[in-house]
Amino acid sequence: MKKTILFVLMGFMLSPLAQGQHSEQNHAERFEQLGPMLRSPNVYRTASGAPGHMYWQQKADHEIEVELDDENQSITGTQKVTYFNNSPDQLNYLWIQLDQNERAKDSDTHKIAPSKIDSRMSLRQLETILWHDLDLGYKINSVRDLQGNDIPVTINKTMMRVDLPEPLKAGETFEFRVDWSFNIHDRMSFIGGRPGYEYFEKDGNYLYTMAEWFPRMAVYSDFEGWQNKQFYGRGEFALTFGDYKVSITVPADHMVGSTGVLQNPEEVLSPTELDRWNQAQQTFDKPVVIRTQAEAERLEKGRAKDKKTWIFHAENVRDFAWTSSRKFIWDAMAVELGGKNVMAMSYYGKEGNPLWEQYSTRVVAHTLKSYSKKTFDYPYPVAISVEGSNGMEYPMICFNYGRPDEDGTYSEAVKYGMISVIIHEVGHNFFPMIVNSDERQWSWMDEGLNTFMQFMAEQEWDRDYPSRRGPAHKIVPYMRSEKHLLEPIMTNSENIIQFGPNAYAKPATALNILRETVMGRELFDYAFKEYSQRWKFKHPTPEDFFRTMEDASAVDLDWFWRGWFFGTEPVDMAISEVNHYKMDSKDPKEIKARQKEAFEREEDYISKAHNRNDIAQTVVESDPETRDFYNSFDRFRVTPEDEKEYKEFMARLSEKERELLNSGMNFYEITFENIGGLVMPLIIEFNYRDGTSEIERIPAEIWRLNESEVTKVFPKKKEVQSIVLDPYRETADIDEANNYWPRQHLPSRFELFKQNSGARGASTGDNPMKRARRR
Template sequence: MKFKITAFVLLSFSVAQGQNILNNPGSNHGNKFEQLGGILATPNMYRAASGAPGHGYWQNRADYDITAYLDEDKRNLKGSETVTYYNNSPDDLDYIWLQLDENQQSTVKKADYQSSSTLPKATTDQQLKATELPAKDNGYGVNLEKVTDASGNPLKYTVNRTMMRIDLPKILKKGEKFIFKIDWNYNIPNRMQMGGRGGYENFAEDGNDLYTITQWYPRMCVYSDFQGWQNHQFTGRGEFALVFGDFKVKMNVPADHLIGGTGECKNYSEVLTAAQYSRYQKAETATEPVEIATLDEAKKAEKNHSKQRKTWVFEAKDVRDFAWTSSRKFVWDGMRVTIPENNNKVMAMSFYPKEAYGLYRKFSTKAVAHTIKTYSEFTIPYPYPVAQSIEASNGMEYPMICFNYGRTEKDGTYSEAIKNGMIGVIIHEVGHNFFPMIINSDERQWSWMDEGLNTFTEYLTEEKWDNKFPSRRGPAWTIVDYMKLPKDQLEPIMSNSENIIQFGPNAYAKPATGLNILRETIMGRDLFDKAFKTYAKRWAFKHPEPADFFRTMEDASGEDLDWFWRGWFYGTDPVDISIEKVTVATPDFDTPPRTSSETKYKTDAPVQNKYDDISKIRNREDKSITFEVEKDKDLQDFYYRYDRGQEKVNTDKEYTFKSEGTSALDKSDKERLKNITAYQIDFANKGGLVMPLILEFTFEDGSKLKDKASAQIWRQNEQEVSRTYYFSKKLKSIQLDPLRETADIDTENNFWSSDNSSAEASKFQLFKQNQQGATRGASNGKVNPMQAAGKKN
């Protein structure tokens, strides 16, 4: 039931302020180019000043042995896990924290991070239940059945909404491990109605479900050198901070289901039909996708719901998480991909229902293969044996498996937007294998470290897929509308995930755009790519923080980028650089050259301190001090004696100093330089964010020239600068940022034309430069007291 409500709509914004500390806020300089200094965490033995892991770096580990039972009739998942947790930290631990993410689906167990709400114009009966008081338990969330140690002894635990603390029976010291067991179950939510990353989608036409089983088991939190326990609540947005480990998972499902999961299946020969297993073996050496489970088989399976059961066994090493999918609707294809950098043989695979066949069969597995190969070029070689894409009408990532959308119309046609969107989301989600599944940042705190870095590398990968690919995020011009927003609707990239208003532009697009500007405009591709690969290599299978990324990019490139991190990541200022004024000047050959001149002067008097300060007085009175010039008589030169009145010089006598003038240009020089025109271009930094000055000059004869001044030109005046150029032909126009590389929010003030110019006309005098100049340390031709006294020592 829907109904209309007339209401006033009140908007409110919660702005998270970044810690962009200014050293000299009242000045036009000394702010934007100051080092980040105390803003970044202090380097230590765990995290080096270079951005690399320190010599004392450590991280804890957790291995999982899990069994799961999928009850399709009740839409319930029952699980039992044995966790072996290794304390590699130097700290004693008396409790540990786990994540119970499925509690976010519960009306009574969720984190309950509420937002401001207003009366809607229309709503649904289901949405009315959101504010039922008192809240009624909707039956979702984790039901803990048993929590014990390895011997079966009960453990004390506390559940705080989406987090769970287990009190250890004894202190867990460095180098020790603790083994414990948890039995649990939960009702699987309808993902299409309730939202979230995991759950089921029901296909009413054939009466089948497609299950995406994610964040499904109690998972260890990260205990780190920089934060201790990362036990922030899961609200549905900020994603995950997880430890690496080995997984062995057994999944008992209806016998006609197919399963895709993290890692490698160890019993395909037992769970597949003979024909399917034969096709899988063929796919292991194929260079084109082979249908392992065919479309016809999927259509037939939809019609019969088996009451038999099968158990699939998967294993994965050095992963931070495990996810899986199960359905009888799946078509399944795969092929072998070789990663050139490490010669790793990877099975690229896709699972999809018939509704997606027209798109997924043609594009999905090849997009998976392209992604892992391209990311391997820009980061580290893909290390895992499997990479797969599952069509599940959403977009979410886990190690070696991700869930994406991409379905055709019933007649098999599709729009170009759906096709490109599907390819883009597959690249993005498969790319998450690198950020953050391997380069394992804390997504719950710093979304940009996985979403932003991944979106940037996604853009590079889309570009290598098709030069005409319509990337939504990455090019500088695509972020302009976001950067134009009022400051009260913005927050710095360096904001906690939960506090961001416009999550997509802030966590995905702005960091991706910033990195692309660094690569294309500021650092150059070669320098940037080497530094970016260094970061990926240093922090693969580790837990990086923002400072580790910032410092590594500078350490590996030799570029001081603190000004960029400060402005783009810690601030909310946009780029808006304008051409304020152009002054045009031509040579003045008629002004007579400056002739030589004479000035009168007197030689220097003895050097005397202006004030006999207390230190000098006390040093003279201190009989234990013997001054060097008194100990070594060879140091007592003419000026030692002169300053003490022992040498006499007439300081009233006047001398004459002659200075050279300038020379007129000869006829040939005037002819050569007669067409010279000077242009002084005055720029204003209206937006606040400094950027390089990129100029394209178009001359009256149609020719063009380009020039770029680095962002450092703003270091002595962050508000306005000028550049002067001398050309032998006249300018028709000047274009600032011609390729829209800097995300300038106002391009209307980036252009000057001589046709409608209000440029000031001026003259500049032009002479021949004489060869003159003083030698550093000499007296510039004037008589010094030693010369006046006729002495050389």
């Protein structure tokens, strides 16, 4: 005989919300594999995401001599390039990047920049429209072979083609020389940019941050051939690894910081500075000041007429940058990583103190430790932070901002902004200086990955660190943007409207969600480290990252890459309906009591209430002849037959079935709606009437058969009082109002604004430190 267990609806039901249909196809679309969208695996790049057995990459060694003219703000250089053709291809020409030409008079950067006239405009705004009459950009004086013969070249804006005298075959090398010069621009002016100088009017000195300063080899790769996209200023660089020997001639009273290791400290440092430098190399607990503020201030007042040449060597770097000024204070400390010592250092003017002396080098050291733990031991011998009133990264050296007011006080916003930018720019040593992705094509592969790493390093610095990017809920304003203002993360750098959120914040948030919610820390950390180690000192593509993360974790993430990296849909999941069921025990006492309660509730209406007073006696009450069996029949009485049927039913059940039947289990049938379109896991918090709570996590694959709506039953021993979807704000849900059952009132933006005071890291008004000093 078939055993049947009936259910009775006990209570609550919510009306469904409006359907959020985003596609004609209701299933499978968002869970399709990415295969057709990715490059096919080959002998150079495997389907696992690892370099293939025939992987290759080019190399370019440089020997450079450069001299800084501190009177006219210009540099002159000559360089010898040794290019190694490690590819299987024969090359008829080489491409070189001339990034300084981005600031030349005929630059396309200015031509393609939109502009308009407002009713009120500043002179600086007008200057950007007029551009400038400065003589900027490279002067390529000669390109010759080592025998002095001219080599034909073609300059196409920010790219230069070097036509080889004869084809460069696989495995061969080619050596040539380039002589060049250019005028350094004021990067604090409307021209802006990463490199240049800052002029300090009070003491009449310059601080030079020399980057993108020499003609640099473009990348020739297995996946793209020559990377020869023009430089417009935003999309950064794709560069070739090599070894560098660089001699930098500057005024004798200048301090120079650079990529690489200083080869002649005895010639360029004073005896006192040399002693301090040697001490710093053995000091691990705090920075040693090598040139003090007092010493730097004395040098600011003079002008040396003689010169010094600083010589630096760097191995296996993709670029080379340096800084020079007589204003510099210099401090350094050693950091032990992987059994060797790395020098963490900072260069800064007096304008940066007291912040820089207290924090900069300590933050450099912390960043190296934090990133090394999650990727690979930092392989270079030095890491430098320079106070250059901007933010930009190069191998072993970066330029950062964060100055206190003239009285030495500063707001929390300045303090944490400075710490964050140092972590970020030092962190770029890992991505893309070592894991050497193509920044011009995929900004997210360095900015996004690095911002994610920055977030973790910030939290390790201070438990209450006010991180701007990383937590899921902080990307919500961007995800709410109008559709025409959004592009997928997988968009070329120059084609992005909201560059910061797209290239930095959204990929960082996506990776944090992967780590915390989708994969879990253990699987994510292992896979991310595997990617980092597979591709250090190599040229990865997005496919290599996507495939490695899946290969090392056994987690199919194609749905995640498709939604977060190839799409623009937001997350908006909702609880649209909740039904509460309890099992029918078949006990006639319970059944009849429930029926009686339902009957009385159904029949208790307003007319009956009024009639109790208005009708003195009904016909049946006054005339006994109108009564029969049913007037005295108790339809809710438990009869002997009911008791007998119940006993027979229970006898047919097994012990487990009787246990389940008597458990009093609650069943909550919940319908979830995907309004935003971006599928994500369901994180559900059940709050019980006894004051306890628990969280259930349902993988995103629950949406695979219906990407718009899904219903699931949750059995609970306890009775639920309320349900919250995404209680820890893990998924970047753009509308949290529909995440509650029963519905809750959430403050409006205006109400939140009235409630909030200045957040940590964003002090309101002038800085609290200054106000405290006034008291």
